[in-house]
Amino acid sequence: MIYFLIIISFYLDGLCSMLFKTSLFFPLFTLVSLMLIYPYFKRYGNSFLKVCFLVGLLYDIVYTNMIFIHSFLFCILGYIVGFLYHMFNKNFWTLLFMNFIMIIIYQVLNFTLFLLSAKVQFSFQVLLNSIFYSILSNFLYIIILYGILRWLLKYKKIEIYH
Numbered sequence: 415m416i417y418f419l420i421i422i423s424f425y426l427d428g429l430c431s432m433l434f435k436t437s438l439f440f441p442l443f444t445l446v447s448l449m450l451i452y453p454y455f456k457r458y459g460n461s462f463l464k465v466c467f468l469v470g471l472l473y474d475i476v477y478t479n480m481i482f483i484h485s486f487l488f489c490i491l492g493y494i495v496g497f498l499y500h501m502f503n504k505n506f507w508t509l510l511f512m513n514f515i516m517i518i519i520y521q522v523l524n525f526t527l528f529l530l531s532a533k534v535q536f537s538f539q540v541l542l543n544s545i546f547y548s549i550l551s552n553f554l555y556i557i558i559l560y561g562i563l564r565w566l567l568k569y570k571k572i573e574i575y576h
Contacts, residue, residue, distance in 0.1 A: 416451040419559075420469060423447035428477060430551075440548045442517060444469060446556050448488065449495050449516060450563060466492035480531070487523055491516055506560065513556050514549060521545045
């Protein structure tokens with residue numbers, strides 16, 4: 415089920431990017447799904463980071479022309495998700511807060527890497543707009559996905575955000 419969630423989120427990233435052809439809308443549904451599946455891997459930290467690396471590599475191959483950038487970013491964010499997961503209570507509001515933090519960290523690191531590669535011009539306005547619109551779209555996605563996961567996992571013994 416967790417791999418199905420990643421595949422759907424991965425597909426939705428591409429679909430939404432094609433439907434909303436604006437530089438302001440930047441879906442990070444794959445990142446959100448990685449954050450939501452962490453409780454499945456909490457005993458196997460290295461396997462979660464391997465999944466983050468592989469998903470990031472696929473993300474690079476399919477959606478970007480820069481290999482290993484998202485692999486690197488997703489591994490760093492996977493490590494941060496694990497740290498935050500053990501640091502805070504596991505509830506819905508914490509999940510939204512973690513999503514907020516992950517999107518900001520991702521956008522800043524991604525923007526910095528693109529600046530270093532001379533792919534974009536520096537502009538705080540572009541960075542702030544991309545953070546704002548990413549937070550809006552991903553909050554909506556995480557609320558819907560959280561509801562579906564809570565419904566599906568009602569009888570499972572998996573500690574997920576409650």
